Amino acid sequence: MAYIAAFDAGTTAMKGTLVNEAGETVVSCSAELTTLTRGGFQEQNPGDWWAAFCAITRQFAETVTPAEITGVIMSGQMQDLILLDGALEPVCPAILYCDGRAQRQAAALEQAVGAECFLRTTGNRCDGSLPLPKLMWLREQRPDLYRRTAHVLISSKDYLLARLTGVCAGDVTACATAGAMDIRRKRWDETLLAAAGADPALFPALYQPHQQVGAVLPAAEAECGLRAGTAVFAGIGDAGATTLASGIRAPGQYNINLGTSGWVAAVSEDILLSEAGVFNLAAAAEGCYINVVPFLNAGNVHRWMAGVLGRAGGAPDYETAAALLASSVPGSHGVLCLPYLCGERFPVLDGDIRGCWYGLSPETTAADLARSCLEGVAFSLRQGLERLPDTPVSVSLIGGGGQEPVWCQLLADVLGHAITVLPDTQFRAAQALASLVRPEQPAGTARAEQEKVYVPRREFRALYDGLYAGYRKLYPALRGL
Missing domain, CATH: 3.30.420.40 (ATPase, nucleotide binding domain)
Structure with a gap:
């Protein structure tokens, strides 16, 4: 029997389910997550997402063998700002979708490109909860952290993808919440990134949800127990x-x-x-x-x-x-x-x-x-x-x-x-x-x-x-x- 391991990296819990070839649920597990709230800021530790993910995959091993899991696909919270260094380690806690700290930066970005241009490009209005203005905030308020940043991710699940495969990727649904993607062309928009002073190289490769991003790395196998070489798909917000x-x-x-x-x-x-x-x-x-x-x-x-x-x-x-x-x-x-x-x-x-x-x-x-x-x-x-x-x-x-x-x-x-x-x-x-x-x-x-x-x-x-x-x-x- 072959199984797909499906996960949801939510706000309050990480959930994992094994689905067999008939579309039936074989086992479901969950692990609670904690949000850090301080001064109106809403953050989570990406390391907690990975620890919860590994706890669930180890429970899977009590029901099926790793060889029977043929693919991994996830959903997760969107509109986060997740910063990684060159070794794919978190630079700081993830700034969550519900954190609207970057209102001033959003207003500056909207003024630079024009409200109508921003709306027609992204499909959405510019506000301080979007990841791109948050990145501007971080560059202004935490320049030491910004200098260490090599990768920007938008969804909690994408940090897990990076840990599993070594690839920084994002799906077009979740990345539509970044305030930086051309929603019709499904590409990062260079005009918006330039206006924000953001390097396009920071942003993840864009995938359709069904596309394979990579495979589980041996180093990830040692931590989570999924077999190295198992296909990992982009998933969806x-x-x-x-x-x-x-x-x-x-x-x-x-x-x-x-x-x-x-x-x-x-x-x-x-x-x-x-x-x-x-x-x-x-x-x-x-x-x-x-x-x-x-x-x-x-x-x-x-x-x-x-x-x-x-x-x-x-x-x-x-x-x-x-x-x-x-x-x-x-x-x-x-x-x-x-x-x-x-x-x-x-x-x-x-x-x-x-x-x-x-x-x-x-x-x-x-x-x-x-x-x-x-x-x-x-x-x-x-x-x-x-x-x-x-x-x-x-x-x-x-x-x-x-x-x-x-x-x-x-x-x-x-x-x-x-x-x-x-x-x-x-x-x-x-x-x-x-x-x-x-x-x-x-x-x-x-x-x-x-x-x-x-x-x-x-x-x-x-x-x-x-x-x-x-x-x-x-x-x-x-x-x-």
């Missing part, structure tokens, strides 16, 4: 992987991802330039684009709420949180939550804004606080869907948030549309990755009867429409405080 896994194929089909961060994804035959806040990605298929409305705050809000309101000394206490949610009522007795824990990039682009509760009274309960957090994320998602041009035909949900039934139902109520929760999220993503290198193996074939559909309840429509109107006023009122 996490938004691309979940879009494949969700099965959306046509305009009007939308997928909501509720991971640590979140997004609403659609597909189109061209990039969307008219809608502010819509992020465009190059898709795996030629002539296809993924249109994403990205949110910094989604599952992290659920996790924060479970820690603050739980009983585990600040650690996420999902059991207590679930009990609070089960006892809550729609509308949270008028309490509104602006869920911007770490700034936001949609529905507002503001790295400095922070969250709040509004409408507290002596009668407010812990259940109201818990539910209002998830309603706040749902209101943000509603704003996201309203930015996309096509009337929803179907809305699916994937990610860890789909495991909380109260959240799924209130999402249907807030959006006014049925929500199909796709089961076996990790399986679907792994199967989608495996299908990239095994085209004969279709993606997203989980049984329909496993899917759970949440239907909006008409009796709460007017309530949520009114609360949504109030929610829309919170950010303008708080901005600048």
Whole structure:
């Protein structure tokens, strides 16, 4: 039997799955990851990604022999800035996608090339969370680190590829988030790099997700246990992987991802330039684009709420949180939550804004606080869907948030549309990755009867429409405080 080893290098965990020739999951493992938060900066240690990866591959060896694993393919968080020296060692912690420290540099870059030029070249607007402005920030603020930099990577998975193969590579979906790639030509844009003062030689070679980058090196075999010579493929950024896994194929089909961060994804035959806040990605298929409305705050809000309101000394206490949610009522007795824990990039682009509760009274309960957090994320998602041009035909949900039934139902109520929760999220993503290198193996074939559909309840429509109107006023009122 031959297996594909599929991995997801996420924000809170590294996940690994073995998929056999029939597209079945044989074993799944995960290892937690830690984010370093200081002074508003959001960073992770690339060495932790590698240690988690190796821990998972060693678990694989308890089920199959290394010779049976014929290929490795990954997805991972995008829009990071990962700096390596000439020996492929990290120069400093990776600056994560949710870190918007480079607003001033982004403004300077946009002024140098013109906002319209930047938008039409990259498919996206210029802001301080993009890797290219972050590289400018690092050159200005940490020149000693910049001088040591020989390679720049954009996705967490690409650091793992470099450790496995010795090749610095990136897929066109993840690298579309760099703020430096011509999205239609799928090439690094020399005009943007020159305006940023960045050497094109720093940036990785660009691949389609199904293309082989290299093979596992003997040195990597000694650390992770994968057999030297095993094929390693480029893989795809996490938004691309979940879009494949969700099965959306046509305009009007939308997928909501509720991971640590979140997004609403659609597909189109061209990039969307008219809608502010819509992020465009190059898709795996030629002539296809993924249109994403990205949110910094989604599952992290659920996790924060479970820690603050739980009983585990600040650690996420999902059991207590679930009990609070089960006892809550729609509308949270008028309490509104602006869920911007770490700034936001949609529905507002503001790295400095922070969250709040509004409408507290002596009668407010812990259940109201818990539910209002998830309603706040749902209101943000509603704003996201309203930015996309096509009337929803179907809305699916994937990610860890789909495991909380109260959240799924209130999402249907807030959006006014049925929500199909796709089961076996990790399986679907792994199967989608495996299908990239095994085209004969279709993606997203989980049984329909496993899917759970949440239907909006008409009796709460007017309530949520009114609360949504109030929610829309919170950010303008708080901005600048």
